[in-house]
Amino acid sequence: MTDRPHDPEALLAACARGERAALQRLYQTEAPLLLGIVLRLVRDRGLAEDILHDAFLRIWRGAAGFAPERGSARGWMCSVARNLALNALRDRQRLVPLADGWEPLAESADPAREANGRRLEGCLQNLEAPRREAILAAYLDGCSHGEIAQRLQAPLGTVKSWITRGLKALRECMT
Structure with missing residues (x-):
């Protein structure tokens, strides 16, 4: 296996081999984050766990296609999970309403991840309210640009x- 047991990029490369x-190590380190993303969208733990399983199958099969020059491994895996969750929602023909407050599902045992989370929270708070709301609606609630435009009563562009x-x-x- 890889010499860097906590590095998602190295673990994806090992999966590709x-x-x-x-894959087991990647699941141990990344499953809580991915489950949180999926659960936030589908709001059904059983369905979220099924989607998470499918996401890791897709990650395993697609690891060789991951291109680090196009983004981070964690971001790529989040996109895989998020897209599967959105597909499941579309299949069910239902929308997920915005919640009043978002809380992480579980505390991370990784201090670096926690520090990044706090930094990201601070960075989000520094954004102008419309930008922050649009980003949160897109990435946490799975809204399309058109849905966000309707929600925020703003032009699509x-x-x-x-x-x-x-x-x-x-x-x-963040840099």
Whole structure:
């Protein structure tokens, strides 16, 4: 297996080589985060666990296609899980309403992840309210740009700009 047991990029590369132990380690370290994302969208623990299982199958099968120059491994895995959850919601023809407050599902045992989470929270708070609301609606609630435009009563192009510029500001703040 990899010399870097907590590095998602290295673990994905090991998965691409067919190393099952790397998938097991990836599951141990990333499943709580991915489950939280999926559960936030589908609001059904059983369904979320099924989607998480499917996500890790897709991650295992698609590990060789992961391109680190296009983004982080964690981001790629989050996208896989999120897209599967959104597909499940579309299949069920239902929308997930915005919750008043979002709380993480479980505390992380990884201090670096917790520190990144706190930094991200701070960076989100520094964004202008419309940009923050648009990003949260897109990534936490799974809304399309059109749905966000309706929700925020703003033109579609404006919403797309808010999200693009907001994500850029978040990346800059996090580096």
